[in-house]
Amino acid sequence: MAILASLEDMILAIAGSIMNAQHMVEKAQMANIASFFDEQHQPTAIDLQLPAIHSTTSEGDLYRYRLPLISLVPHSSLIIGEAEIDLDVELAAFEKQERSGHNASFMSQAGLAAPAEKKAALMVNPETGGMAKRSGNAAHIKLKLVATEKSEGLARLVNDVVKGQGHAGAILPK
Numbered sequence: 001m002a003i004l005a006s007l008e009d010m011i012l013a014i015a016g017s018i019m020n021a022q023h024m025v026e027k028a029q030m031a032n033i034a035s036f037f038d039e040q041h042q043p044t045a046i047d048l049q050l051p052a053i054h055s056t057t058s059e060g061d062l063y064r065y066r067l068p069l070i071s072l073v074p075h076s077s078l079i080i081g082e083a084e085i086d087l088d089v090e091l092a093a094f095e096k097q098e099r100s101g102h103n104a105s106f107m108s109q110a111g112l113a114a115p116a117e118k119k120a121a122l123m124v125n126p127e128t129g130g131m132a133k134r135s136g137n138a139a140h141i142k143l144k145l146v147a148t149e150k151s152e153g154l155a156r157l158v159n160d161v162v163k164g165q166g167h168a169g170a171i172l173p174k
Contacts, residue, residue, distance in 0.1 A: 070161055
């Protein structure tokens, strides 16, 4: 039994699955970044005692240096950079479908420029693409999704946290 779907719905389903996978990757990255902060949303840090080398210090004096752990590891963004789907589908008839997802207010103001209430949808059978190819009733579809640049939010966060690293108190005598 042929399972027909509109080509548009099939492409939207593939793209939606890839976007959901990317969302899961991003959530895992956010959880990783959150692990560098405590319950009060303060950066977790280690306090080091480093030799004080200022002209006013004595030999052997130390000072406390606060070092946020987030600044010690690289934080590259993981993305699904490119996804390519290559498939053959059997072509079927065009069907009229209701147009969905439109703004009714815009449509009423658009007049003759408004899209038709119904749209033509090319129906395809993804199950029999190979057999249809031999009979000449197939389409070869290559769908390529490419990621765009991500925001600089993480870079700015790390930069602001790193600005707070450094000298964290008075010089400690030996």
